[in-house]
Amino acid sequence: MSNKLDHSMSLANPDTKGVSTKQKIALAIGLIGLLILALALLNTNFPNQGVFLTVSLGLITTGTILFANEAYLTKLEGIKNDGVWFKSISSRGVLGWLTGVGLTAFYIVLYFYPDLLGMGVNGDANTGLIGLFDPLSRILSGNPASQWFVYGTLYTIAIIAFGYKFILKYRHNRYQQIRTVSVMFFQLGFAFLIPEFMARLNSESFSLPYYDLKNMWPLNYYNFDQYRIDSFIKAETIGLSLLIFGIVSIFVISPFLTYKFGKRWYCSWVCGCGGLAETAGDSFRQLSSKKMSAWKLERWLIHTVLVFSVVMTTAVIHTYLGYDPNKYWLTKDVFLISVAGFLTLVFGGVLFFKGKELGKDAKYGAIGFFVVILALVGMHYTGTTSEVFFLKAGGLRSAYGLYIGSIFSGVIGTGFYPILGNRAWCRFGCPMAAILGFQQRLFSKFRITTNGGQCISCGNCSTYCEMGIDVRAYAQKGENIVRSSCVGCGVCSAVCPRGVLKLENDKLDGRINSNEILLGNDVDLMDYVNKK
Amino acid sequence: MEEHIAIIGNGISGVTAARHIRKNSNKHITIISAETDYFFSRTALMYIYMGHMKFEHTQPYENWFWKKNRIELKNGFVSKVNHKENKLEFANGEVLKYDKLIIAVGSKPNKFGWPGQDLDGVMGMYHKQDLENLEKHAPNNKVCKRAVIVGGGLIGIELAEMLNSRNIPVTFLVREKSFWDAVLPAGESAMINRHIQNHHIDLRLGANLKEIIADENGKVKGVVVQETGEVIDCNVVGLTPGVSPNIDFLKDSGIELGRGVKVNRFLETNIPNIYAIGDCAEQHEAIGNRRPIEAVWYTGRMMGETLAQTICENKTEYKPGHWFNSAKFLDIEYQTYGWVFGNPKEYEQQFHWIHEDDTKCITVSYHKETSEFLGINTFGIRMRHEVFDKWLTEKRDIDYVMQHLAEANFDPEFYSTSESEILSAYKKSQLQTA
Numbered sequence: 001m002s003n004k005l006d007h008s009m010s011l012a013n014p015d016t017k018g019v020s021t022k023q024k025i026a027l028a029i030g031l032i033g034l035l036i037l038a039l040a041l042l043n044t045n046f047p048n049q050g051v052f053l054t055v056s057l058g059l060i061t062t063g064t065i066l067f068a069n070e071a072y073l074t075k076l077e078g079i080k081n082d083g084v085w086f087k088s089i090s091s092r093g094v095l096g097w098l099t100g101v102g103l104t105a106f107y108i109v110l111y112f113y114p115d116l117l118g119m120g121v122n123g124d125a126n127t128g129l130i131g132l133f134d135p136l137s138r139i140l141s142g143n144p145a146s147q148w149f150v151y152g153t154l155y156t157i158a159i160i161a162f163g164y165k166f167i168l169k170y171r172h173n174r175y176q177q178i179r180t181v182s183v184m185f186f187q188l189g190f191a192f193l194i195p196e197f198m199a200r201l202n203s204e205s206f207s208l209p210y211y212d213l214k215n216m217w218p219l220n221y222y223n224f225d226q227y228r229i230d231s232f233i234k235a236e237t238i239g240l241s242l243l244i245f246g247i248v249s250i251f252v253i254s255p256f257l258t259y260k261f262g263k264r265w266y267c268s269w270v271c272g273c274g275g276l277a278e279t280a281g282d283s284f285r286q287l288s289s290k291k292m293s294a295w296k297l298e299r300w301l302i303h304t305v306l307v308f309s310v311v312m313t314t315a316v317i318h319t320y321l322g323y324d325p326n327k328y329w330l331t332k333d334v335f336l337i338s339v340a341g342f343l344t345l346v347f348g349g350v351l352f353f354k355g356k357e358l359g360k361d362a363k364y365g366a367i368g369f370f371v372v373i374l375a376l377v378g379m380h381y382t383g384t385t386s387e388v389f390f391l392k393a394g395g396l397r398s399a400y401g402l403y404i405g406s407i408f409s410g411v412i413g414t415g416f417y418p419i420l421g422n423r424a425w426c427r428f429g430c431p432m433a434a435i436l437g438f439q440q441r442l443f444s445k446f447r448i449t450t451n452g453g454q455c456i457s458c459g460n461c462s463t464y465c466e467m468g469i470d471v472r473a474y475a476q477k478g479e480n481i482v483r484s485s486c487v488g489c490g491v492c493s494a495v496c497p498r499g500v501l502k503l504e505n506d507k508l509d510g511r512i513n514s515n516e517i518l519l520g521n522d523v524d525l526m527d528y529v530n531k532k
Numbered sequence: 533m534e535e536h537i538a539i540i541g542n543g544i545s546g547v548t549a550a551r552h553i554r555k556n557s558n559k560h561i562t563i564i565s566a567e568t569d570y571f572f573s574r575t576a577l578m579y580i581y582m583g584h585m586k587f588e589h590t591q592p593y594e595n596w597f598w599k600k601n602r603i604e605l606k607n608g609f610v611s612k613v614n615h616k617e618n619k620l621e622f623a624n625g626e627v628l629k630y631d632k633l634i635i636a637v638g639s640k641p642n643k644f645g646w647p648g649q650d651l652d653g654v655m656g657m658y659h660k661q662d663l664e665n666l667e668k669h670a671p672n673n674k675v676c677k678r679a680v681i682v683g684g685g686l687i688g689i690e691l692a693e694m695l696n697s698r699n700i701p702v703t704f705l706v707r708e709k710s711f712w713d714a715v716l717p718a719g720e721s722a723m724i725n726r727h728i729q730n731h732h733i734d735l736r737l738g739a740n741l742k743e744i745i746a747d748e749n750g751k752v753k754g755v756v757v758q759e760t761g762e763v764i765d766c767n768v769v770g771l772t773p774g775v776s777p778n779i780d781f782l783k784d785s786g787i788e789l790g791r792g793v794k795v796n797r798f799l800e801t802n803i804p805n806i807y808a809i810g811d812c813a814e815q816h817e818a819i820g821n822r823r824p825i826e827a828v829w830y831t832g833r834m835m836g837e838t839l840a841q842t843i844c845e846n847k848t849e850y851k852p853g854h855w856f857n858s859a860k861f862l863d864i865e866y867q868t869y870g871w872v873f874g875n876p877k878e879y880e881q882q883f884h885w886i887h888e889d890d891t892k893c894i895t896v897s898y899h900k901e902t903s904e905f906l907g908i909n910t911f912g913i914r915m916r917h918e919v920f921d922k923w924l925t926e927k928r929d930i931d932y933v934m935q936h937l938a939e940a941n942f943d944p945e946f947y948s949t950s951e952s953e954i955l956s957a958y959k960k961s962q963l964q965t966a
Binding site for chain 2: 076077078079081082083084085086087172173174175178291292449451452453454456457458459460462463472473476490493494495497498499502503504
């Protein structure tokens with residue numbers, strides 16, 4: 001294929017529409033806000049931190065809002081993808097790469113060098129950027145800020161400001177608007193404010209771990225760490241309720257909601273990672289790879305992470321359980337046997353009821369299952385109160401935290417937005433997405449319905465699918481789309497120029513119509529084709 | 533030795549035929565094209581210019597697909613078909629033998645002999661090369677200060693949207709007294725006129741092109757309007773008054789031609805083992821209300837599916853079902869199921885409803901005497917193909933369709949729906965006519 005066309009375009013038209021004067025002013029306002037943060041980072045001592053922080057965050061938000069107003073409110077309602085592939089930021093151009101490098105560097109500092117951000121060590125007061133956030137943190141939780149508080153605040157502001165932009169972009173589409181209000185609400189309330197207020201309840205005699213209620217295991221891979229379990233138990237009724245809520249979320253609430261609505265109820269309506277991807281990350285959704293090879297990699301990678309997280313969590317819990325059933329009924333062995341029993345039940349059930357549907361995937365599922373079972377057996381024989389597989393369980397846990405929790409989900413997942421697209425973590429790594437996807441694929445009312453024979457194979461749906469699903473491949477065959485990775489953002493349906501796609505919850509029967517039902521064609525012919 | 537099937541044209545018709553022949557047989561398949569190496573979706577060309585997609589995104593199959601499915605791709609321009617010796621002759625002198633030949637060469641833009649129609653800067657919008665040409669002559673509004681589009685059909689309005697996306701001022705000359713009014717009923721056509729103007733496109737209704745004038749370098753510098761004699765300065769002229777079959781190379785081949793390649797219901801030409809499908813095929817007799825030549829994406833696809841059966845020893849007649857189609861006019865989506873005529877037939881009664889925001893409307897057509905539902909056009913409201921296909925087959929009456937309209941709605945979740953408003957407007961109109 002000749003790429004000449006594209007080259008000539010990028011030379012002649014790096015940015016077709018350019019940026020209007022008003023947008024330049026908006027950009028300047030936002031950049032001044034960022035400059036204050038940058039100065040703080042360089043350890044500038046602001047006299048009145050509260051004022052400067054307010055001014056900074058206010059300018060960033062105002063800049064984004066003004067920019068969005070000018071970008072969308074000056075035009076008629078409709079799809080706003082003009083020039084996406086000409087703009088440097090959204091087509092892996094220089095700006096895209098620079099943003100990627102900047103974000104990645106920020107994540108590395110955040111996770112591994114918080115002292116560079118001004119985190120006070122050994123009880124010293126915070127300085128620099130983190131110091132700037134102290135006043136806000138004291139208002140909310142009563143404590144000084146930490147790097148996580150700075151991160152959480154910026155994260156929340158990003159979701160709210162860019163959420164506003166997204167709502168304007170899709171102001172003809174109520175599904176997009178309501179969904180965006182939902183992620184803004186869950187981020188601001190559940191991920192940001194409630195945990196801070198919960199911290200206010202803490203005293204000498206009562207303490208709860210930081211808990212974002214909507215953040216479930218295994219996304220929240222640390223939820224069953226010993227220190228958290230201890231403090232849940234110590235906090236008695238409230239703590240135990242939270243612990244039970246965490247467990248019920250995994251086994252009851254989330255499977256039920258996924259059955260009713262598909263995994264979108266979580267991934268694109270509630271989840272914080274999803275929330276950032278859908279708002280601040282929206283400009284990068286078209287960068288996800290649609291290649292078959294990427295899909296193969298995705299399936300191996302995400303399920304490997306899932307197996308890793310199950311084994312790791314089991315190992316961690318295993319180490320702090322006791323041997324003596326008289327002290328507490330849940331002993332090491334009871335626990336291992338229950339985990340093995342539960343997994344066998346799930347695996348056997350799926351194979352029995354859905355084995356045919358799965359075909360070759362069943363084989364890969366079996367590999368994963370046996371790896372976990374072998375690991376469990378291994379734990380039994382090599383496990384002590386501090387070690388499993390002769391390794392410190394803490395080592396397994398910190399390896400997971402480092403490689404998956406920090407590097408994969410943060411540094412790569414968000415830092416690489418402008419390179420890999422906005423859902424690289426959700427697609428390739430998130431174990432929660434793997435579990436919900438499994439439920440969605442096997443028993444859910446959710447599907448994307450294809451509208452008969454209307455598809456013209458234009459490819460807008462595939463291009464703008466952030467999860468890299470080749471939606472067109474299904475639509476042009478008249479097949480409904482039931483894919484475990486689909487987060488139900490609804491953008492494929494929005495960008496379709498011919499009204500071909502609709503996200504729906506409907507009966508399980510006929511959800512996956514793998515027959516060729518291209519309406520409009522001769523009925524006898526289609527009968528013949530489908531018999532083959 | 534397996535039979536060799538040669539397919540001229542790598543558009544939706546030829547590629548669909550090839551895929552289905554491969555599904556059902558081990559025949560040797562070659563697809564020939566001079567336009568591009570790999571199949572792409574022609575309907576998506578506009579989105580490349582608008583920056584929504586890159587060219588690679590318009591290719592429905594990855595490049596490895598063809599080898600894996602043993603479909604040979606050949607880049608070349610067929611200049612002659614020699615059916616007596618079962619061979620194709622290429623412009624570069626090469627020769628290719630075939631056992632069966634499928635002609636799926638599509639269309640070319642119409643030109644009506646206007647003075648200046650071949651000048652530099654005058655173009656249609658059909659082939660990938662047209663897009664490259666447009667990129668050259670209209671990269672931005674500094675190089676192209678104004679473009680004039682001639683011909684008010686689907687390609688014309690797409691070209692207007694494309695140029696508009698780069699802030700290039702557009703004058704749109706439409707011969708008819710209202711946009712696409714040969715196809716759209718008056719109320720719909722009028723709504724689209726207003727929508728075009730809301731996008732700041734200079735829409736000239738009832739305006740014909742007299743001639744295109746050149747500067748000293750043979751490049752476009754303006755057009756003259758027939759009716760007023762007005763000269764409009766411009767750097768690009770888009771000619772979009774429809775398309776016709778791209779069959780010049782078959783003139784003396786012995787294959788029966790009309791406007792297109794003449795075929796029977798089995799898509800066979802007058803020569804054994806030569807077939808024609810897609811835009812370039814012309815039925816001896818029109819099927820139902822359909823035109824003998826249908827330059828529509830999905831009919832090309834369906835002909836490809838049908839012919840593949842015939843080629844794989846399951847002789848199958850081409851039987852398209854109920855008419856349907858769709859398009860998008862700037863921001864307004866359009867769908868149609870069954871037949872709603874721009875100039876209503878004598879047996880046809882139409883009910884028209886328009887939303888107060890002036891971006892949504894529907895027209896329903898039914899039989900004056902029998903009340904049988906005949907078809908629907910919708911603008912800004914998505915409808916479910918399957919439901920209308922069923923209702924048309926069941927020959928539902930108009931009252932039933934209007935009362936059950938909500939079942940056919942295909943808009944995204946949470947959209948505010950208009951069915952109850954439509955129904956009450958319909959009831960009111962029935963009282964008045966009764």
